[in-house]
Amino acid sequence: MVASIVQNPLKLGTTLHLTPTILAPISRPLLFFSKPLQLRSVRRASISMSYDRQLAAAKKAASLAARLCQKVQKALLQSDVQSKYDNTPVTVADYGSQALVSFILEKELPSMSFSLVAEEDSEDLRKEEAQGTLKRITDLVNETLASDGMTDTPLFEEDVLVAIDNGKSEGGPRGQHWVLDPIDGTKGFLRGDQYAIALALLDEGKVVLGVLACPNLPLASIASHNQHISKDGVGCLFYAQVGTGTYMKSLDGSRETKVHVCATENPEEASFFESFEAASFDARLKLGVEVPPVRIDSQAKYGALSRGDGAIYLRFPHKGYREKIWDHAAGYIVVAEAGGVATDAAGNPLDFSRGRYLDLDTGIIVTNQKLMPALLKAVQESLKEKASSL
Numbered sequence: 001m002v003a004s005i006v007q008n009p010l011k012l013g014t015t016l017h018l019t020p021t022i023l024a025p026i027s028r029p030l031l032f033f034s035k036p037l038q039l040r041s042v043r044r045a046s047i048s049m050s051y052d053r054q055l056a057a058a059k060k061a062a063s064l065a066a067r068l069c070q071k072v073q074k075a076l077l078q079s080d081v082q083s084k085y086d087n088t089p090v091t092v093a094d095y096g097s098q099a100l101v102s103f104i105l106e107k108e109l110p111s112m113s114f115s116l117v118a119e120e121d122s123e124d125l126r127k128e129e130a131q132g133t134l135k136r137i138t139d140l141v142n143e144t145l146a147s148d149g150m151t152d153t154p155l156f157e158e159d160v161l162v163a164i165d166n167g168k169s170e171g172g173p174r175g176q177h178w179v180l181d182p183i184d185g186t187k188g189f190l191r192g193d194q195y196a197i198a199l200a201l202l203d204e205g206k207v208v209l210g211v212l213a214c215p216n217l218p219l220a221s222i223a224s225h226n227q228h229i230s231k232d233g234v235g236c237l238f239y240a241q242v243g244t245g246t247y248m249k250s251l252d253g254s255r256e257t258k259v260h261v262c263a264t265e266n267p268e269e270a271s272f273f274e275s276f277e278a279a280s281f282d283a284r285l286k287l288g289v290e291v292p293p294v295r296i297d298s299q300a301k302y303g304a305l306s307r308g309d310g311a312i313y314l315r316f317p318h319k320g321y322r323e324k325i326w327d328h329a330a331g332y333i334v335v336a337e338a339g340g341v342a343t344d345a346a347g348n349p350l351d352f353s354r355g356r357y358l359d360l361d362t363g364i365i366v367t368n369q370k371l372m373p374a375l376l377k378a379v380q381e382s383l384k385e386k387a388s389s390l
């Protein structure tokens with residue numbers, strides 16, 4: 001199945017916005033300065049703020065969640081699939097992954113206040129008929145924790161429900177919030193194709209780190225021209241922290257590689273990624289692109305783009321569809337730190353500070369800095385033509 005894919009801020013009112021990590025080393029010397037100097041010092045310290053601890057916890061959480069998901073995908077049973085209120089599928093792996101990530105982040109970062117904006121909630125799992133499913137999810141979470149030596153903390157079913165529901169935060173422009181899609185591309189997951197565990201951190205409304213675990217993504221390029229069968233295997237972990245670039249390693253732990261987006265300046269040779277869900281819009285013809293788009297599920301598209309497998313990702317869902325922040329936050333920074341850029345159809349940067357939804361103009365465009373102006377123009381012309389033909 002993988003083969004088919006191969007083919008084919010800082011708002012610094014006061015020091016209160018700083019985390020304990022950054023406050024600890026700077027708070028004492030600040031006592032000696034006058035107030036204006038104090039603010040300048042804080043601003044400088046904040047700009048070089050490190051999210052290393054958070055990133056380490058996020059990598060651990062996403063990698064373990066990937067392990068849980070791989071186990072479920074291997075033994076996918078029909079009974080593992082439920083239908084949510086909006087008729088989209090959700091599996092024991094979506095719930096298990098969310099519980100695990102929520103639990104690990106809170107445990108690994110005990111000194112931080114914990115806010116999580118995540119896709120799933122426990123409502124359906126609390127129903128009488130879901131008892132067996134909840135038991136299976138709890139077992140999966142505990143087996144995964146034990147596989148990493150975390151045997152001191154087996155969870156009860158109620159703990160799992162609470163961990164899932166910790167994802168009900170509304171996010172927003174103040175403070176730090178984790179953003180999680182426990183399985184992005186559930187449909188791909190069910191098909192045995194691409195999916196991702198996507199985890200990001202917002203600080204004062206900006207994405208400051210992102211991790212994408214893509215268990216089925218080949219380590220070698222999936223560019224449509226790459227015909228050779230790679231022996232490198234599958235399973236990639238992408239991660240990025242603001243100002244430090246994007247890195248990739250294999251999910252089983254090999255050496256990390258710094259990745260960069262494709263440098264092409266020629267739209268005609270640019271290859272496209274598209275979603276299965278939102279593939280109706282086509283600006284390719286305007287740009288003269290002849291290569292057919294590569295369709296992949298999930299934010300694996302952002303991961304693949306960040307290492308140059310393709311040059312462009314266009315996403316234009318049907319009218320009225322509201323994008324959620326967990327479908328893009330991790331991918332956004334993974335691409336941005338690799339030298340790329342993501343905007344809406346009006347060329348505005350994506351705004352993750354407005355709660356659980358991304359309010360944007362029409363669609364999402366992702367590419368490298370050089371191609372963006374031409375792509376934006378082509379997209380806007382196509383949209384105008386489409387509107388006038390209606």
Ligand SMILES: Nc1ncnc2c1ncn2[C@@H]1O[C@H](COP(=O)(O)O)[C@@H](OP(=O)(O)O)[C@H]1O
Binds near residue numbers: 181183184275278298
């Ligand atoms: N009709 C639609 N148009 C656009 N996006 C949709 C959609 N239906 C579902 N989605 C979202 O698209 C995500 C998958 O993205 P992609 O199409 O790139 O694989 C889904 O994430 P989940 O699988 O986490 O629910 C879901 O949030």
Ligand SMILES: [Mg+2]
Binds near residue numbers: 089
């Ligand atoms: Mg979903």
Ligand SMILES: [Mg+2]
Binds near residue numbers: 181184326
């Ligand atoms: Mg999703």
Ligand SMILES: [Mg+2]
Binds near residue numbers: 119182185
């Ligand atoms: Mg999901």
